[in-house]
Amino acid sequence: MTQQQTAEASNGLSPSGILGAVTDGQTYKNLLYLMIAPLLGMFYYIILVTGFTLGLGLSVIGIGLGILLLTLVCTRYAAGFERRVANRLLGTDIAAPDDLEQEENGIVALAKAYIGASSTWQGLAFVFAKFWVGIVSFMLLVATLGIAIELLLMPVFPNGTLDVTVSNWEVAQSFESTAEQVAAVPVGAVLTIVALNVLNAFANLNATIASALLGPTTGE
Known part of the structure; x- marks a missing residue:
């Protein structure tokens, strides 16, 4: 860890750093990123499960190989989209990988290039993990910020604003008077x-995680 990173970490743990999260514009970009994560994760999961299931099931008659290749292509586009979202909302500066080497023209050469590129499999890992990241994001948003908003607005909306329920605990119903x-x-x-x-x-x-999986590989 560099001295700058150490200083930033120390500042983040200081009272001013903790309170600064409220006024820091990056905080609300982070929130937007986490809010859209469940939707994107579910979408990617459906595409991956459908693509790989159909592709493997139909591979014996040839058409499945085309579906598998199309799924990998979609995965790379999804990874590229995630890289741009991370750069825009999380403040990262992730460069696009440049390891897709297609020596000849044709679908076979394209397939070899996609399979041989390490960025394809790193992107696949990130896109697949997005489903679980989305679940955790949703749980954290509800269990922390959802309850906080419910409590903050309790005098104005005594019956609840978001109807937050955590483990059968209805937040709004716990404050009656x-x-x-x-x-x-x-x-x-x-x-x-x-x-x-x-x-x-x-x-x-x-x-x-995005910087590790969506950027250029070490050998590039």
């Missing part, structure tokens, strides 16, 4: 700060 609802506001404010820092940390982990 006016005094309890007012007391929930400062708790919600503190939880909001905690939630933003937790979500920032998870977004930073996503940025690290």
